[in-house]
Amino acid sequence: MSPRGVAVPNARERLFAAAERVVAAGGPGALTSRAITDEAGCAKGLLHAHFAGGLDEFVAELVLDRFARTAALASALPDRAGEETITANLTGVASALLTATGPELSGLALTRPGAAERFRDAMASGAPGFAAVQESVTRYLDAERSLGRVPAGLDTATAALALVGTVHHLLMTTWPGAPDPAEQIDRLVLLLTRG
Structure with a gap:
């Protein structure tokens, strides 16, 4: 464990990775400041110092x-246009979005009133999220x-919305042990890109 008063390199990412491990092992209910700092192997006050x-604030961030x-x-x-397959490119981004925080942390961010408010404020202020991903998929x-x-008549903006919206739905409705x-x-990407 890092002693008190000693700088912890990459403290923010270290705490984030520890929180993800805590939630993966024990579910959202296991996420406490103490559990995070114990998992990160650092002083108890590090989370509150950052x-x-x-x-x-931690969960929202x-x-x-x-x-x-x-x-x-x-x-x-x-x-990446013209590289690999369209399915591989879109599935890669969709999978990354789906696993960005996992359903447990995303749900936790929405059910903790303080975290939800901070998250909404950040999104309203232009923090990158689903809208930024959707714009990139459209481009x-x-x-x-x-x-x-892809077909000349493909409505790219609607296809991007359908993909990102579906991933959002899956993120919010998936639970541990779900299929x-x-x-x-994969099926959605094929449907969308075939017009």
């Missing part, structure tokens, strides 16, 4: 961080359409 708003990572991944998608499909790899939604995503 997140003055406590566990609510964790979810926002993971969505931002997925949005960054999706932003590279238009540059990607536009690029693939110009290469003739893996990957097959549903």
Whole structure:
């Protein structure tokens, strides 16, 4: 364990990764400040030193961080037009979005009033999330359409909305032990890209 007063490198990411392990092992109910810092192997006050708003701020920031990572991944998608298969490219981004925080943490962020408020405020202020991913998917499909790899008549914006909206639905309605939604995503991508 890191002694008190000693700088912890990458403390924010270390705490985020620890929280994901805590939730994976014990479910959302196991997520406490103490469980996170114990799992991270650091002093108990580290979480509160980095997140003055406590566990609510921490949970909101964790979810926002993971969505931002997925949005960054999706932003590279238009540059991949013409590479690999369309199904592989879209399924990769959809899977990343689905696993960005997992249903347990996403649900936790929405059920903790303080976390939900912080999350909504950040989204309203332009934090990257589902809308950024949707925009990137639209631009990607536009690029693939110009290469003739998707039907000329494909409504790319609606296809992107359908994909991202479905992933959002799956994220919010999946629970531990539920069937893996990957097959549903694969079928949806095929349906959407064949016009």
